[in-house]
Amino acid sequence: xxEFVSNIRSTRWQHLLFILMIAALVAxxxxxxxxxxMSKKERKAQIETAKKQLHEIxxxxxxxxxxxQDQLVTEIANKNYNDPDLNHxxxxxxxxxxxxxxxxxxxxQQKVDAARAELLDMLVNKDNKxxxxxxxxxxxxxxxxxxxxxxxxxxxxxxxxxxxxRSGGEANVPMKTKLERSFQSIADAGKSGNVTQASTxxxxxxxxxxxxxxxxxxxxxxxxxxxxxxxxxxxxRYLEFLKDQKASKNAVDSYQVDNDNKIKxxxxxxx
Amino acid sequence: MIAYTLLISVIAxxxxxxxxxxxxNISPQRKQAIDSLALEKVRDLSKYISIIGNxxxxxxxxxxVIERAVxxxxxxxxxxxxxxxRPDITNYKIRPxxxxxxxxxxxxxxxxxxxxxxxSDLERQPDGTYVGVITVYQRFQGxxxxxGLVYExxxxxxxxxxxxxxxxxxxxxxxGFWDVLLGDIRVKETSK
Numbered sequence: 001x002x003e004f005v006s007n008i009r010s011t012r013w014q015h016l017l018f019i020l021m022i023a024a025l026v027a028x029x030x031x032x033x034x035x036x037x038m039s040k041k042e043r044k045a046q047i048e049t050a051k052k053q054l055h056e057i058x059x060x061x062x063x064x065x066x067x068x069q070d071q072l073v074t075e076i077a078n079k080n081y082n083d084p085d086l087n088h089x090x091x092x093x094x095x096x097x098x099x100x101x102x103x104x105x106x107x108x109q110q111k112v113d114a115a116r117a118e119l120l121d122m123l124v125n126k127d128n129k130x131x132x133x134x135x136x137x138x139x140x141x142x143x144x145x146x147x148x149x150x151x152x153x154x155x156x157x158x159x160x161x162x163x164x165x166r167s168g169g170e171a172n173v174p175m176k177t178k179l180e181r182s183f184q185s186i187a188d189a190g191k192s193g194n195v196t197q198a199s200t201x202x203x204x205x206x207x208x209x210x211x212x213x214x215x216x217x218x219x220x221x222x223x224x225x226x227x228x229x230x231x232x233x234x235x236x237r238y239l240e241f242l243k244d245q246k247a248s249k250n251a252v253d254s255y256q257v258d259n260d261n262k263i264k265x266x267x268x269x270x271x
Numbered sequence: 272m273i274a275y276t277l278l279i280s281v282i283a284x285x286x287x288x289x290x291x292x293x294x295x296n297i298s299p300q301r302k303q304a305i306d307s308l309a310l311e312k313v314r315d316l317s318k319y320i321s322i323i324g325n326x327x328x329x330x331x332x333x334x335x336v337i338e339r340a341v342x343x344x345x346x347x348x349x350x351x352x353x354x355x356x357r358p359d360i361t362n363y364k365i366r367p368x369x370x371x372x373x374x375x376x377x378x379x380x381x382x383x384x385x386x387x388x389x390x391s392d393l394e395r396q397p398d399g400t401y402v403g404v405i406t407v408y409q410r411f412q413g414x415x416x417x418x419g420l421v422y423e424x425x426x427x428x429x430x431x432x433x434x435x436x437x438x439x440x441x442x443x444x445x446x447g448f449w450d451v452l453l454g455d456i457r458v459k460e461t462s463k
Contacts, residue, residue: 195332215441220449221304228301229448230308232439237339244336245318256442265442270304 047083050076054089058096066104070097112148115141119154123161123261126254128174131165134158150259157261176252179205179266183239183248190243198243205239210262212236218250219269235266305401305449306393309432312451313405316343317384324372324380337369344453345433351458355424360458377413377421384409393434401434406459427460 038046054076056062057069064072073093076086118141121127122134129137138158141151173181182205189198206212216238218230233241242248250268258264297305319340323333349362352371363371386408393403406429413422431454438447 193327195329217441217446217448220308221301223298223300226301227446228304229446231437231448231450232441232446240335241315241339244322244339245315270307 043081046079047081047086050079050081051086051089054086054093057093058089060096066097066100069093070101073097108146111144112146112151115144115146115148115151116154119151119158120257122158123154124175124255124257124263125161126176128176131162134162134165138162153259175208175255175263179208179252179255180248183242183250186239186242187246187248191246195243202236202239202243206236208263209235209266210258210260210264214264214266216266216268219253219267222269235263238266238268302393305434306389306403308449309393309403309434309451310387310389310405312343312432312453313387313407313430314384316340316453317382317387317407319343320372320384321382323369324375324382326377326379333373337366337373340369341365343451348454348456350456351428353424353426353458353461355461355463362455375413378416379414381412381414382409390429393432399435403432403434405430405432423463425462426458428456429459430454430456 053062053072057073062069073090077090118137122129122137125134138155142155182201186198186201186205189195189201212235214235216233216235218233219227220230221228249271251271253267253269255263255267256265319336322328322336323340328336344365348365350365350368351360351362352368353360384407386406388406389403390406391404393401395401406427409426409428411422411424411426412420415421433452433454435450435452436447437450438445440446
């Protein structure tokens with residue numbers, strides 16, 4: 001106990017007091033910085049800057065991206081300047097950005113739709129393009145970086161198709177040619193009375209379709225923009241018809257495929 | 272308000288008249304396509320008849336073809352049957368005719384249709400249906416396994432055809448198509 005009291009007495013109290021005063025001064029000056037009030041002049045300048053930035057957004061002259069503009073408006077709003085004109089401009093800028101985002105979404109959707117249609121055409125190789133031509137087209141779509149999962153999936157399928165085209169084989173034959181050849185083979189099998197072969201061919205070709213009931217339309221006339229069709233039928237019935245009639249009198253005009261690359265609708269035209 | 276309603280009605284009626292005119296005034300190219308379509312259906316029928324009558328056609332296959340053949344006809348249509356052996360003509364309803372054709376009492380049958388052509392062009396009727404008559408010549412030969420050819424005749428037949436424009440929903444879109452239906456088949460001449 002005596003030792004403890006002796007230690008207290010020996011402490012240099014003057015030094016301790018000096019250190020405490022310095023610490024208080026430092027703490028005091030930091031506190032002034034965070035809680036200190038903005039001068040009227042500074043506030044006015046900041047409001048003017050904010051107004052200028054908001055005007056640029058409203059007038060569409062801002063060089064910032066939409067996301068940056070949106071962030072800027074949020075920052076200005078969060079500062080709560082409580083200036084009626086500024087508040088009005090904030091609302092206008094928010095509305096402007098809302099429309100701009102909606103427009104951006106719409107444009108992206110249009111791009112996605114166009115890319116999807118192009119990719120589906122590429123999958124069935126509607127225009128009988130070479131693997132190189134398909135790849136050039138595919139690269140253009142990839143360069144758009146649409147960031148859409150369905151498009152990415154279709155891109156993968158087209159890449160696979162291009163790969164199989166380059167490796168040769170049946171995959172290299174355009175679908176239109178493949179279908180027309182098969183139709184003729186069924187008709188020939190019917191003509192030679194080979195019912196078993198005709199049935200096998202029918203079964204094989206049905207596998208290319210989404211279902212046995214996939215609609216088949218036959219164009220009998222195209223005149224001045226008017227298209228006349230025969231009575232719609234289904235693919236199974238049409239293939240049986242080829243076998244029965246022993247002749248293939250229609251060419252493939254167009255077809256649509258589903259996401260599994262199966263034909264879901266076929267349009268034929270009288271040869 | 273009344274004026275507005277009248278205006279809407281006039282626009283609607285005009286639209287309908289224009290649409291009707293469009294259907295009424297079909298171009299020669301379209302008319303030719305419709306004529307060919309009807310002829311094609313008769314040719315289709317001739318192939319079906321040949322398959323049904325063929326003794327080597329399996330029963331199930333013949334039944335399927337009969338279904339397709341029946342679909343070519345209007346309900347209630349009849350087919351005339353004649354013979355060089357007797358002067359009378361028997362008219363059968365469509366399905367009984369095909370059933371009978373399938374069961375003809377020969378070991379082998381050849382049925383061939385030829386000279387398929389219009390005798391009366393397709394003409395538009397007030398209800399919008401086009402009606403015409405197509406004539407065909409049918410050569411029928413019946414064979415016996417031992418005796419060979421035991422019966423043959425050639426029959427000239429007139430087929431009434433009806434063509435009407437209809438609409439169908441296909442893959443979410445409305446398409447206009449020409450529905451061809453065959454009517455009665457009447458025997459005009461029979462010779463050996």
